[in-house]
Amino acid sequence: MAVSRYHGSCHCGAVSFDVETDLDKTATCNCSRCQRLGIVLAFAAREVFTLNSGEGNLTEYLFNKKTIEHQFCKTCGIESFAYSSSPEGVPMVAINVNCLEGVNPRALTSHAFDGASV
Numbered sequence: 001m002a003v004s005r006y007h008g009s010c011h012c013g014a015v016s017f018d019v020e021t022d023l024d025k026t027a028t029c030n031c032s033r034c035q036r037l038g039i040v041l042a043f044a045a046r047e048v049f050t051l052n053s054g055e056g057n058l059t060e061y062l063f064n065k066k067t068i069e070h071q072f073c074k075t076c077g078i079e080s081f082a083y084s085s086s087p088e089g090v091p092m093v094a095i096n097v098n099c100l101e102g103v104n105p106r107a108l109t110s111h112a113f114d115g116a117s118v
């Protein structure tokens with residue numbers, strides 16, 4: 001599959017973005033938040049992520065170590081992505097694969113990250 005370009009959005013469409021990411025490298029996570037969301041994550045450098053609309057419609061949620069800036073739509077409540085950094089300090093985005101157009105997240109083989117133990 002390798003790196004491809006995808007379009008993503010929240011439920012109401014206020015927030016939309018384009019991103020280049022590799023869906024062979026997705027992850028699920030069992031931390032208290034990801035488990036509640038049922039999120040499937042894909043990762044990309046911030047420089048290949050373009051927020052097309054919705055900048056002013058985003059609300060941020062921080063928890064635990066507060067290093068991941070969860071962004072969700074004020075109108076529909078869907079978190080379509082989060083801002084974070086790699087361990088080396090490179091600005092990253094974590095994408096909610098469930099919000100990508102034309103992608104079936106349940107058909108992907110995702111790495112199970114044990115976020116509950118972090």
Ligand SMILES: [Zn+2]
Pocket residue numbers: 010011012013014015073074075076077078
């Ligand atoms: Zn929305």
